[in-house]
Amino acid sequence: MDTQDILSDSFFPEPDIPLAVRRTQQPDLSPHMHTFIELVMVVSGSGTHLIRTECCPITVGDVFVIPPYTSHGYTDTEDLTIYNILFKEQMFSRYRAELELIPGFHGLIYLEPYYRSVRGFSGRLTLLPDQIVQAMSLVRRLEQEQQGRYDGRRIMMENLFIELLLFYCRRFSVDAGPATRVMPVARAIGHMNRHYADPLTLEMLADVASVSKRSLIRQFNNTTGLTPMRYLQKVRVAKARALLEHGERSITEVALESGFNDPSYFSSVFSRHVGLSPRAYMHAAERGQPIASPAPGRDPDTA
Numbered sequence: 453m454d455t456q457d458i459l460s461d462s463f464f465p466e467p468d469i470p471l472a473v474r475r476t477q478q479p480d481l482s483p484h485m486h487t488f489i490e491l492v493m494v495v496s497g498s499g500t501h502l503i504r505t506e507c508c509p510i511t512v513g514d515v516f517v518i519p520p521y522t523s524h525g526y527t528d529t530e531d532l533t534i535y536n537i538l539f540k541e542q543m544f545s546r547y548r549a550e551l552e553l554i555p556g557f558h559g560l561i562y563l564e565p566y567y568r569s570v571r572g573f574s575g576r577l578t579l580l581p582d583q584i585v586q587a588m589s590l591v592r593r594l595e596q597e598q599q600g601r602y603d604g605r606r607i608m609m610e611n612l613f614i615e616l617l618l619f620y621c622r623r624f625s626v627d628a629g630p631a632t633r634v635m636p637v638a639r640a641i642g643h644m645n646r647h648y649a650d651p652l653t654l655e656m657l658a659d660v661a662s663v664s665k666r667s668l669i670r671q672f673n674n675t676t677g678l679t680p681m682r683y684l685q686k687v688r689v690a691k692a693r694a695l696l697e698h699g700e701r702s703i704t705e706v707a708l709e710s711g712f713n714d715p716s717y718f719s720s721v722f723s724r725h726v727g728l729s730p731r732a733y734m735h736a737a738e739r740g741q742p743i744a745s746p747a748p749g750r751d752p753d754t755a
Contacts, residue, residue: 463486463488463538464488464538465598468606469606469609470488470539470540470542470543471537471538471539471540471543471598471609471610471613472536472537472538472539472598473535473536473537473538473591473594473595473598474535474536474538475495475533475534475535475536475595476533476534476535476536477532477533478497478499478526478529478532478533478534479526479529479532480499480525480526480527480528480529481525481526481527482525483502483523483524483525484523484524484525485520485521485522485523485524486518486520486521486538487520487521488520488538488539488540489517489518489519489520489538489539489540489541489561490517490518490536490537490538491515491516491517491536491537491538491539491617491620492514492515492516492517492518492534492535492536492537493513493514493515493534493535493579493584493587493591494510494511494512494513494514494515494532494533494534495512495533495534495535495584495588496512496531496532496533497511497512497529497530497531497532497533498510498511498512498529498530498531498532499526499527499528499529499530499532500526500527500528500529501516501524501525501526502523502524502525502526502527503518503522503523503524503565503568504522504523504524506568507527508568508576510532510576511578512584513578513579513580513581513583513584514576514577514578514579515560515576515577515578515579515587515620515623515624516564516565516568516576516577517560517561517564517565518565519562519565522565535588535591537591537594537613537616539613543610543613543614546610547614549645551617551621552641552642552645553642553645553646554618554621554625554642555625555635555638555639555641555642556620556621556622556623556624556625556638557617557621557638557642558637558638558641558642559621559624559625559634559635559637559638560577560620560621560624561621563634563637563638563675564576564577564624564634566675567634567675577620577623577624577627578627579623583623586619587616587619587620590612590615590616590619591616593612594609594612594613594616597609597612625638634675635661636661636662636663636667636668636671637661637668637671637672637675637676639660639661639662640657640658640660640661640668640672640680641683641687643657643660644657644683644684644687645687648684648687648688648691648710648711649691649708649709649710649711650711651711651713652684652711654668654669654680654681657680657684668680684711685721685725686725688710688711688712689710689721689722689725689726691709691710691711692706692707692710692712692718692722692730693726693733695709695710696730696733696734696737697734697737699734699737699738703715703718703719703730703731703734706718706730707719707730718730
């Protein structure tokens, strides 16, 4: 399989449920990509996971995320068995606001994959035997719901998926993240999403992250390509977009509720990030016109 091969959504049994569970006796596999997110747990054996240019040894209990359009594969496998949870980000949609308050969510889903592919695999989440049992119970129930035809099946699959995700995120916060540079950034991002309307400063964020201001700036730049305050600006713009889409507030009210004290400055920042003024964005949302989001991590001031 060529590194440019991209596996598509055909892996999902049902188009209206962007979630699939697969237990795989994993042989060596050439690098490939896919359009969805893959959440992997190793349940037996060992091997080497290839992700981008890195080679990462994996063994029983390892849990890791493979982002979309990320070249990865397996080699040196020995009786390797994995559970793959394949899903789209829309599986987060119902609980997105709450998940964004959890540092372990940012750490496991978004930040750790970056560190793993660039700086090695030292910060991965590895479950203990009793934790594997807990995770396997949820995975098997999720698998049973996928294979069955029970009433309320979609609701049950979504709830089991979120429960499994939260279990992994909590374990990452406690067991994996503190050993890496992931959690300071994850804690700061979680705090931003909770307190975006407050007058946050770099000093406050460094205090939440339990690192120096200089260290926090460096780690944010390494992970997101942005400074902490520029990332905060993106968070506030995202909150403003959600408020504008409801169309129940004035532009000034949206600016204040999303953390911008100056409506004129808000309009300038919003336009740079989104490509439309707040008023034009609100009108487009009212008409149901699709509005593309900027590329993740992109800083419109430096693009």
